[in-house]
Amino acid sequence: TKKAEMLEAERAKDEMRDIMSRMIGAEVRYARMGYWVRKPPMGFVNEKIETPNGKRTILKAHPIESTWIAKMFELRCRGTLSDHQIVEEVNNLGFKSRVMYFRDHHDKSKIIKTKGGKPLKIKGLWSYLKNPLYAGINLVNWTKENPHKGKFGGLVSIDMFNKANRGKITIIEENGEIKIDRNVQARYQIKKGVRNPDFPYKRIVLCPCCD
Numbered sequence: 001t002k003k004a005e006m007l008e009a010e011r012a013k014d015e016m017r018d019i020m021s022r023m024i025g026a027e028v029r030y031a032r033m034g035y036w037v038r039k040p041p042m043g044f045v046n047e048k049i050e051t052p053n054g055k056r057t058i059l060k061a062h063p064i065e066s067t068w069i070a071k072m073f074e075l076r077c078r079g080t081l082s083d084h085q086i087v088e089e090v091n092n093l094g095f096k097s098r099v100m101y102f103r104d105h106h107d108k109s110k111i112i113k114t115k116g117g118k119p120l121k122i123k124g125l126w127s128y129l130k131n132p133l134y135a136g137i138n139l140v141n142w143t144k145e146n147p148h149k150g151k152f153g154g155l156v157s158i159d160m161f162n163k164a165n166r167g168k169i170t171i172i173e174e175n176g177e178i179k180i181d182r183n184v185q186a187r188y189q190i191k192k193g194v195r196n197p198d199f200p201y202k203r204i205v206l207c208p209c210c211d
Contacts (some may be wrong), residue, residue, distance in 0.1 A: 135161035
C-alpha cells in the first residue's frame, strides 16, 4: 500500500507538471504573438475573437474606465495642471479602483474581505501614465526583450503617451520595430563636457589674436 500511494503521488505531480508546462508554454507563445492571456488591466476588458490561431483573447476599451485613463493623459499633455490637480480632476469624474474579493479557503461562497474601490492617488497616476499598454504596446514579462504592438488598439496614441511622460519613458517606432527608452534627457540637459566631437580641436588650435 505504501508503494502504491507513493507511485500515485508521483504520478499526480508529473501530471500537474505536464499540464502547467502546456498551459504556460501556450500563454508565452500567444503573448509574443500580441494576444492577451491574463485578466484585463484598468481601462480594458477581455474580448474573445476568431483569429487564424483559433479563438483568442484581446483587450477592448472599458466603457467607463477607459474615459478615466484617457483623461489622465489628456490633462498631463495639456500641461496646465499639476499632478495633484490631475488626480483631483479624475476623482471628480468618479474614479474608483477595481474591487478584489478574497474568499474563504474552505467555503468559496464566503467572502472574508475586499480590496480596492478607492479614489486615485498620485502614485497610482504615475503608474498608469508609464504603462505602455495604454498606447497599444504589449510589454509583459514574456515580451520585455522584444516589445511589439498588440492585436488590440491602445487608449491613447504613441505621440500622446510620449508627451505625457516627458522623457521618463519613450516609445520609438522605427521600420515597424518598437523600442522603449527610459529617462531620455533633452539635448540641452545632457552634460557634454569639454571634448565635443563637433569641435575636436577646441583648446588645441587657438585664435592667433586672442589665444
